[in-house]
Amino acid sequence: MQNITLLIHCKDQKGIIAAVTNFIVKVEGNITYIDQHVDVEQDVFFMRLESQLTNPEISLAAIKEDFKQTIAQDFNMAWDFYNKDLKPKMALFVSKYKHCLYDILGRYSAGELNVEIPLIISNHIDLKPIADQFNIPFYHVPFTKDNKEEGEQQQIALLKQYEVNFIVLARYMQIITPKLIALYQNKIINIHHSFLPAFPGAKPYHSAFKRGVKIIGATSHYVTEELDEGPIIEQDIAPVSHINSVDDFIMKGRDLERIVLARAIKLHSERKVMTYSNKTVIFS
Amino acid sequence: MQNITLLIHCKDQKGIIAAVTNFIVKVEGNITYIDQHVDVEQDVFFMRLESQLTNPEISLAAIKEDFKQTIAQDFNMAWDFYNKDLKPKMALFVSKYKHCLYDILGRYSAGELNVEIPLIISNHIDLKPIADQFNIPFYHVPFTKDNKEEGEQQQIALLKQYEVNFIVLARYMQIITPKLIALYQNKIINIHHSFLPAFPGAKPYHSAFKRGVKIIGATSHYVTEELDEGPIIEQDIAPVSHINSVDDFIMKGRDLERIVLARAIKLHSERKVMTYSNKTVIFS
Amino acid sequence: MQNITLLIHCKDQKGIIAAVTNFIVKVEGNITYIDQHVDVEQDVFFMRLESQLTNPEISLAAIKEDFKQTIAQDFNMAWDFYNKDLKPKMALFVSKYKHCLYDILGRYSAGELNVEIPLIISNHIDLKPIADQFNIPFYHVPFTKDNKEEGEQQQIALLKQYEVNFIVLARYMQIITPKLIALYQNKIINIHHSFLPAFPGAKPYHSAFKRGVKIIGATSHYVTEELDEGPIIEQDIAPVSHINSVDDFIMKGRDLERIVLARAIKLHSERKVMTYSNKTVIFS
Amino acid sequence: MQNITLLIHCKDQKGIIAAVTNFIVKVEGNITYIDQHVDVEQDVFFMRLESQLTNPEISLAAIKEDFKQTIAQDFNMAWDFYNKDLKPKMALFVSKYKHCLYDILGRYSAGELNVEIPLIISNHIDLKPIADQFNIPFYHVPFTKDNKEEGEQQQIALLKQYEVNFIVLARYMQIITPKLIALYQNKIINIHHSFLPAFPGAKPYHSAFKRGVKIIGATSHYVTEELDEGPIIEQDIAPVSHINSVDDFIMKGRDLERIVLARAIKLHSERKVMTYSNKTVIFS
Structure with missing residues (x-):
């Protein structure tokens, strides 16, 4: 099972958390950690999410591509997926x-x-x-x-x-x-x-x-x-x-x-x- | 606009966060804060969520009843909604x-x-x-x-x-x-x-x-x-x-x-x- | 028994501590606390001393006068005795x-x-x-x-x-x-x-x-x-x-x-x- | 110039500080640090003193011997001089x-x-x-x-x-x-x-x-x-x-x-x- 970390920030909008968590469920990820923060003054939304990918047939590359074309676009996000198992x-x-x-x-x-x-x-x-x-x-x-x-x-x-x-x-x-x-x-x-x-x-x-x-x-x-x-x-x-x-x-x-x-x-x-x-x- | 706090704990399961955040969106709540914790050892899920209710026609009582019969039941949750504006x-x-x-x-x-x-x-x-x-x-x-x-x-x-x-x-x-x-x-x-x-x-x-x-x-x-x-x-x-x-x-x-x-x-x-x-x- | 506090500072010189502690012994004070500090860079000596006066016939006023004419003069000190029992x-x-x-x-x-x-x-x-x-x-x-x-x-x-x-x-x-x-x-x-x-x-x-x-x-x-x-x-x-x-x-x-x-x-x-x-x- | 550290403890008594500081002055030591503590409950006196020896003709060994036969005996002290320049x-x-x-x-x-x-x-x-x-x-x-x-x-x-x-x-x-x-x-x-x-x-x-x-x-x-x-x-x-x-x-x-x-x-x-x-x- 691969462990991934997702970082997101974008303008604060209704429904981001639901959209992202639904996406992870869809790609058969098990959410092991989620935290978010809204800078109310500047109206910016931040999220960090860790997940175990449970279906080896869904690759991280495919997930990235899917995310890019759906959620990331819908909410105009800055985002990145990291492979937790790779040391920087x-x-x-x-x-x-x-x-x-x-x-x-x-x-x-x-x-x-x-x-x-x-x-x-x-x-x-x-x-x-x-x-x-x-x-x-x-x-x-x-x-x-x-x-x-x-x-x-x-x-x-x-x-x-x-x-x-x-x-x-x-x-x-x-x-x-x-x-x-x-x-x-x-x-x-x-x-x-x-x-x-x-x-x-x-x-x-x-x-x-x-x-x-x-x-x-x-x-x-x-x-x-x-x-x-x-x-x-x-x-x-x-x-x-x-x-x-x-x-x-x-x-x-x-x-x-x-x-x-x-x-x-x-x-x-x-x-x-x-x-x-x-x-x-x-x-x- | 009414401010509410929701506390939840239950056995950790897939899809809880998505289900709860979808529910809040459904009742026209604006999520202003969400935090969750999973005790991995004991397999327990905890969540705290704050929300502004934006539709005055959907009462807190109605929301509670709805929650009780849907999400709370599906995930067998211990839960409570609080009116943030009432001082204990x-x-x-x-x-x-x-x-x-x-x-x-x-x-x-x-x-x-x-x-x-x-x-x-x-x-x-x-x-x-x-x-x-x-x-x-x-x-x-x-x-x-x-x-x-x-x-x-x-x-x-x-x-x-x-x-x-x-x-x-x-x-x-x-x-x-x-x-x-x-x-x-x-x-x-x-x-x-x-x-x-x-x-x-x-x-x-x-x-x-x-x-x-x-x-x-x-x-x-x-x-x-x-x-x-x-x-x-x-x-x-x-x-x-x-x-x-x-x-x-x-x-x-x-x-x-x-x-x-x-x-x-x-x-x-x-x-x-x-x-x-x-x-x-x-x-x- | 009266409790007094003595604060001193002056140019750092040899023999200050011995001179002061001898003085307190002379006026029949019991030293209950002594601390000193030397600012090496600026060559300044500081001392704080607490004492119980054990001989009621030697008044604080007399002690002050004695100190002023002896130690304080010898070492060119800035100094003050306080009656610990008086609240500021x-x-x-x-x-x-x-x-x-x-x-x-x-x-x-x-x-x-x-x-x-x-x-x-x-x-x-x-x-x-x-x-x-x-x-x-x-x-x-x-x-x-x-x-x-x-x-x-x-x-x-x-x-x-x-x-x-x-x-x-x-x-x-x-x-x-x-x-x-x-x-x-x-x-x-x-x-x-x-x-x-x-x-x-x-x-x-x-x-x-x-x-x-x-x-x-x-x-x-x-x-x-x-x-x-x-x-x-x-x-x-x-x-x-x-x-x-x-x-x-x-x-x-x-x-x-x-x-x-x-x-x-x-x-x-x-x-x-x-x-x-x-x-x-x-x-x- | 040799740097020494002196540690003392003994029963609390009147005049210890004056006696010790006088001793250091006598052996031509320059006191660079002195701190003391009295455990009032148990009636024990502690002192730590650092000094620079300014007269090379007075050796640490001689100082120790002198101290042992005078102050240490008078006050029944546990004590030790250390050469600060020797690493333990x-x-x-x-x-x-x-x-x-x-x-x-x-x-x-x-x-x-x-x-x-x-x-x-x-x-x-x-x-x-x-x-x-x-x-x-x-x-x-x-x-x-x-x-x-x-x-x-x-x-x-x-x-x-x-x-x-x-x-x-x-x-x-x-x-x-x-x-x-x-x-x-x-x-x-x-x-x-x-x-x-x-x-x-x-x-x-x-x-x-x-x-x-x-x-x-x-x-x-x-x-x-x-x-x-x-x-x-x-x-x-x-x-x-x-x-x-x-x-x-x-x-x-x-x-x-x-x-x-x-x-x-x-x-x-x-x-x-x-x-x-x-x-x-x-x-x-």
């Missing part, structure tokens, strides 16, 4: 920080992530030994003002070569170019080490320390052209106090970064995230 | 602790609770001035081993007189009798001042202090005949440390008790809680 | 929101706050019934652009008349004038309904909703001339998701506001807060 | 679970832990490849009812050989023998996958699921002869709901286990934990 391919971009890389590769090796990691790309050579340790191809793609275009081309070529589905910036300290963002819209996940929108940009722990906050945070979000302004996927926080130095903030923050990024990877790879209006709907 | 009537049981009572009455007076509070019942006279302050009828129903039956009769008579829908024990320090529990099954909410199942029974803060825990908690649950063993509605926690005395535990715990009880009242009064197998499904 | 007087400023007012008065009446509340001041008449309900004098001091000076004079006169030690803005929707801020430096506590420095100013819940954050917050801080920029005393957060409307944010936020403000009141009234460089040291 | 040696005990092992070794390799890890001991061979990956000696010490004594002897011999200071059970699924516990009293850290004292023993996530709790937890504690009853070092929690299966509990729990164990290792290795009456004092 995730590229890791890193610079010099080790903690998120170790955390992701540890989880990966422990079998916790529903992804394949075909390659790691870095603008520095420093973390190659860790990639070697975990037996994952490592590509050193230097990235400076002068070689920007060349670097971007190399990145894109590698991503194509390895058929990468989405990208995770595990404390990658370079701006992503607009061209790459356009190619992977809502498919590049960044971890920012503050509770956005507080402290965007560089050195957020230093700014948080200076402001005397009592709680620090971390935020994972999709990368858009506006720095640290993309749709937020996940946030978490930790208490701090006057006894903590900036270094303490940084050390406590590492745990936040690890966890908030790992959760975002999990949500995205399990197709539980939908985006619109620079926000996310998380079906978890 | 909530009785407060208290003893001597003031903090939960003040908190609930403050929220009630600030318009935060979707309930009516027709009366307060207490086994002590101490908190009558607070009831007076908020203009709510207060009944002193002493409750001792000797007058148990009489006390119970008085309680039940008052609850009937005021047409009470559910009961909240705001740190009521008496065992509820089996007869009352049977009359208000899954309709009596208690707040226990520990993170159940840790520290059931009396003096949980003292036990937590003795054990040297680093986190304390509070738990709101429905009352069943097994003390502190009923279905859990809501829990929350607060950090403690070696610098905290038992009195600090008690003081910090008060904030937990207030909030955890208030959330349970909100969830229950908005019909977001379903119970089965001594557990709750919370549609929030 | 707290004025409440409110506008139209009820929830923080009910919460504070409920806690006050339940005996949880170590303060006296001699009066409530408001720029609107709306909440007078709540003040009446709790038997606390209520003063309606309208405050508009036109009567600014008059309003301020009336406020200050009332604060003097009632010998107010500190002020709590329980969702008071008016700017505090520089003159009042100067009179009560680090003695006016505000509750801001966001996780500062995110979303300062008006309508933070609306901004948070628009940004699509996954966590909302509240912040209590001392009022300075820069709006929402004063030293932070306490912060807390609550998770939100796409299913929450702006109204849900507001409702969840109320619980944060209540708790974060109540904690700040408790910390301030127990002299556990010291301020410097627009930050706080919290000895808790 | 930590042995890892594992069985088959990978997640805590990967997490600890990742942190270790990223330079986050103030320890040396000279060896890993396991009752199974399964995790040897991970030890190899991180270049740490791995010893397979089978442990069954039949070879208990032999296994214990082998463990103890290895611990001696590598001069191990403390032991971390990173989901080690074997009971530790009384002899080993006696040798490493309050020096064996276990991670239990529940919010103790709730759900001690085997399969806590299954029990938590069955009880319908809304929050799960993890607890790190020192190992004593009573299973899961030792002094608690650190606890943390995560929310769960009806939509989570037992497998979800287990997966969410892994993040708790990783973090709660890592925090305990950090606290212990930095000598911030003192134990008494089966509880801990955490100076953090």
Whole structure:
């Protein structure tokens, strides 16, 4: 039995849920999960549905074609069916920080992530030994003002070569170019080490320390052209106090970064995230 | 336009969601919210649906009758329709602790609770001035081993007189009798001042202090005949440390008790809680 | 036996702790609590000490004089002794929101706050019934652009008349004038309904909703001339998701506001807060 | 300049703080941190002090001897000086679970832990490849009812050989023998996958699921002869709901286990934990 995931969004209309669930019944699918959300303000309907296909003679391709010509057309939907049993391919971009890389590769090796990691790309050579340790191809793609275009081309070529589905910036300290963002819209996940929108940009722990906050945070979000302004996927926080130095903030923050990024990877790879209006709907 | 809430549970079967949503479309309801849950282990299906009825000529009574004879029968459902615009009537049981009572009455007076509070019942006279302050009828129903039956009769008579829908024990320090529990099954909410199942029974803060825990908690649950063993509605926690005395535990715990009880009242009064197998499904 | 609290800050120097603890031993005080903090970056030393005076023949006044002429001079300290058994007087400023007012008065009446509340001041008449309900004098001091000076004079006169030690803005929707801020430096506590420095100013819940954050917050801080920029005393957060409307944010936020403000009141009234460089040291 | 840490506990008495701080001044130490705690109920005094020794001619050995013959004797103290610059040696005990092992070794390799890890001991061979990956000696010490004594002897011999200071059970699924516990009293850290004292023993996530709790937890504690009853070092929690299966509990729990164990290792290795009456004092 094949397991599929269906994501839908469209203008809110009467009868969508009934139409979709009837369709699944028609193609002999067993609905194992359904969740929906209506953004009342913007009048948008979202749905996530998981199903077991019980009749092997009805292929996913045929179902897609049927859906496209009937329901999808009737309601003018944006939609996609995913084969739950296929793991998406995730590229890791890193610079010099080790903690998120170790955390992701540890989880990966422990079998916790529903992804394949075909390659790691870095603008520095420093973390190659860790990639070697975990037996994952490592590509050193230097990235400076002068070689920007060349670097971007190399990145894109590698991503194509390895058929990468989405990208995770595990404390990658370079701006992503607009061209790459356009190619992977809502498919590049960044971890920012503050509770956005507080402290965007560089050195957020230093700014948080200076402001005397009592709680620090971390935020994972999709990368858009506006720095640290993309749709937020996940946030978490930790208490701090006057006894903590900036270094303490940084050390406590590492745990936040690890966890908030790992959760975002999990949500995205399990197709539980939908985006619109620079926000996310998380079906978890 | 009337707003209704529909709660359903039954054995999990194919086609339930489609059948129910079709029914709502048929009676000209606009589905504004739908959520469902399947307990895969026990094979039970749960659904919560909110709808605006758009045709004033189709009454809620007629809808109920129709539903009963069609869908409910086909799927052998336990179900209920609620008029969202009617506030449930909530009785407060208290003893001597003031903090939960003040908190609930403050929220009630600030318009935060979707309930009516027709009366307060207490086994002590101490908190009558607070009831007076908020203009709510207060009944002193002493409750001792000797007058148990009489006390119970008085309680039940008052609850009937005021047409009470559910009961909240705001740190009521008496065992509820089996007869009352049977009359208000899954309709009596208690707040226990520990993170159940840790520290059931009396003096949980003292036990937590003795054990040297680093986190304390509070738990709101429905009352069943097994003390502190009923279905859990809501829990929350607060950090403690070696610098905290038992009195600090008690003081910090008060904030937990207030909030955890208030959330349970909100969830229950908005019909977001379903119970089965001594557990709750919370549609929030 | 009298209980006293001593707060000190000064340039960090060798021998301060030994000197102070020797002094307390000399005046026959029993040290029941001592905590200190050094801001290494700024080279400032902070200390909080509680003591029981065991010799009734040595008065607090005499101790103060002795301390002033010895230790305080030697180390060039800013310092103050407080009589722990005297409750500080707290004025409440409110506008139209009820929830923080009910919460504070409920806690006050339940005996949880170590303060006296001699009066409530408001720029609107709306909440007078709540003040009446709790038997606390209520003063309606309208405050508009036109009567600014008059309003301020009336406020200050009332604060003097009632010998107010500190002020709590329980969702008071008016700017505090520089003159009042100067009179009560680090003695006016505000509750801001966001996780500062995110979303300062008006309508933070609306901004948070628009940004699509996954966590909302509240912040209590001392009022300075820069709006929402004063030293932070306490912060807390609550998770939100796409299913929450702006109204849900507001409702969840109320619980944060209540708790974060109540904690700040408790910390301030127990002299556990010291301020410097627009930050706080919290000895808790 | 040498950095030292001093831990003290003794019966609470007048003048301890002054005596100790005077002593440090005498040996030309610069106090960089001091914290103390009095358990009022049990009349025990605890202190943690960090100091920089500024005179290279006064050795730590001499200081110890001086302290022993003066202050320590006067107040009948239990005490120890530690050289902050020496990393304690930590042995890892594992069985088959990978997640805590990967997490600890990742942190270790990223330079986050103030320890040396000279060896890993396991009752199974399964995790040897991970030890190899991180270049740490791995010893397979089978442990069954039949070879208990032999296994214990082998463990103890290895611990001696590598001069191990403390032991971390990173989901080690074997009971530790009384002899080993006696040798490493309050020096064996276990991670239990529940919010103790709730759900001690085997399969806590299954029990938590069955009880319908809304929050799960993890607890790190020192190992004593009573299973899961030792002094608690650190606890943390995560929310769960009806939509989570037992497998979800287990997966969410892994993040708790990783973090709660890592925090305990950090606290212990930095000598911030003192134990008494089966509880801990955490100076953090």
